[in-house]
Every structure is written in structure tokens, then in C-alpha cells.
Amino acid sequence: MEQEAVGTAGLGRLHVDVAWHSPTSVVLTPRGELDHHTAELLAAPMGEAVEAGAVRLVVDCSGLEFCDSTGLNVLLGARLLVEQRGGGVHLAAMRPTVARVFEITGADAVFTLHETLPEALEE
DSSP: OEEEOOTTTSTTTEEEEEEEEETTEEEEEEEEEESTTTHHHHHHHHHHHHHTTOOEEEEEGGGEEEEOHHHHHHHHHHHHHHHTTTOEEEEESOOHHHHHHHHHHTGGGTSEEESSHHHHHHO
16 A cells, blocks of 8 residues: 655655554555655554554655654654554664654654664564
């Protein structure tokens, strides 16, 4: 399942692929820019996955070129939601520019970070 930006504000700036890894684990792969205009394109499938029973969200950040505070808030909100259900959000393969946002804000301390997607899927 792939989500694409709608309307003119985010047209084509973010695509999100969703793949179930197990009955309770899903991999979300955003590609492009995660910001105020595109955040809902990641928030919606994350929420749908949790409602469908996922308690482990793995976000493959290898294709994420940019993330602003709105995007960060989407990930933090998902983290709170799955932690209430005993799960967690795992971030894999962050590019340096995206990783910097997490370092500056201290958000890197509240997520489980992995160098690669296969590493994130091993746990």
C-alpha cells in the first residue's frame, strides 16, 4: 500500500510504503520530505497500523530527505500510542540531515535507533 500527497501543498513530496513484517510489526518507508504539508501521509498509515494490531512500528528512514518539527511530532505521537500498548517505534537508516534534527531536539534518546533496516528487523 502506498500513500501519496494530495492537493497542491505536498504534491509528490512524500510517499509512504507500508509492509507488514509480522502480525504485530509493520515497516513504514517514507520517501521524500516529512513536514507540515506532508505529515498526515505518515501519520495516517501509522495510526491505521496500530488500530490493526501493530505494536512495533519500524520506520525505514533511508529515503527520508527532510524532517521538520511537525514530522518529528508525528513520530513522537506514534511512539506514545504504541508504548501504551507495550510496543515501540524503531527508526532505521537515518540520513545525517534527518539524524541531526533528532540529535538537536534530544528525540534520539526516546527512540530505538538502528543503522540499517535489517538490523531493526532482527530484534
